[in-house]
Amino acid sequence: MTYGFMDIALTPAVRRAQAEMGADRLWSDFKGHREFDRFSAREAAFITERDSFYMASVSETGWPYVQHRGGPAGFLKVLDDRTLAFVDYRGNRQYISTGNLAENDRVCLFLMDYPARTRLKIYARAEKLALDADPVLTAKITDGDYGAKAERIFKLTLEAYDWNCPQHIVPRYTEAEFMAASQHLLDMVSQLKRENAALHERLDGRQKD
Ligand SMILES: Cc1cc2nc3c(=O)[nH]c(=O)nc-3n(C[C@H](O)[C@H](O)[C@H](O)COP(=O)(O)O)c2cc1C
Numbered sequence: 091m092t093y094g095f096m097d098i099a100l101t102p103a104v105r106r107a108q109a110e111m112g113a114d115r116l117w118s119d120f121k122g123h124r125e126f127d128r129f130s131a132r133e134a135a136f137i138t139e140r141d142s143f144y145m146a147s148v149s150e151t152g153w154p155y156v157q158h159r160g161g162p163a164g165f166l167k168v169l170d171d172r173t174l175a176f177v178d179y180r181g182n183r184q185y186i187s188t189g190n191l192a193e194n195d196r197v198c199l200f201l202m203d204y205p206a207r208t209r210l211k212i213y214a215r216a217e218k219l220a221l222d223a224d225p226v227l228t229a230k231i232t233d234g235d236y237g238a239k240a241e242r243i244f245k246l247t248l249e250a251y252d253w254n255c256p257q258h259i260v261p262r263y264t265e266a267e268f269m270a271a272s273q274h275l276l277d278m279v280s281q282l283k284r285e286n287a288a289l290h291e292r293l294d295g296r297q298k299d
């Protein structure tokens with residue numbers, strides 16, 4: 091099999107579930123090349139455009155935990171074709187992801203582009219770094235004017251990624267995307283308002299004559 095993501099995901103129990111559904115041959119006989127263990131320009135661009143993602147970690151008692159991560163677009167930095175990093179900002183001070191990663195460095199990231207109905211899944215190993223551990227890295231990945239308190243850095247080493255199909259993704263738009271798409275309508279409304287005001291002015295002038 092040359093399918094990096096599936097090499098990780100296909101545990102014996104997953105294989106049994108696939109066999110029960112008659113889907114095991116689909117993956118055990120996979121002949122394509124989806125190593126997907128190096129980010130190409132496509133993944134790098136996709137990751138750099140995101141302003142949020144979800145990160146799953148695993149607790150030492152075996153529970154999965156998913157947390158939303160957000161920041162300015164591009165806050166998840168692509169350092170090279172196998173390495174990502176982001177600043178962990180102060181939040182509710184539960185430190186669940188931080189604690190989980192101390193015992194188990196496995197993470198799964200889920201990145202969504204709702205307007206394009208595209209999603210990217212990433213298996214990685216996470217390393218927690220103090221802000222002063224690597225000042226050059228910290229300076230490189232910190233968005234200075236973001237206004238949140240940085241507490242640590244998470245550096246992620248890619249194991250494998252995979253793309254998902256657009257099925258069942260409802261397009262959603264950020265306020266900025268909505269405003270950009272609506273700009274021509276807003277311009278038209280402004281123009282019509284100006285024309286309306288000018289027509290009223292002319293009408294008022296005629297009524298006075
Ligand atoms: C003031 C504040 C309150 C927050 N409250 C919550 C909350 O109640 N539940 C939650 O899931 N995230 C909350 N968050 C977001 C998390 O704190 C944030 O995602 C953090 O990075 C989670 O870290 P952890 O996964 O290590 O626990 C809050 C953030 C801030 C700044």
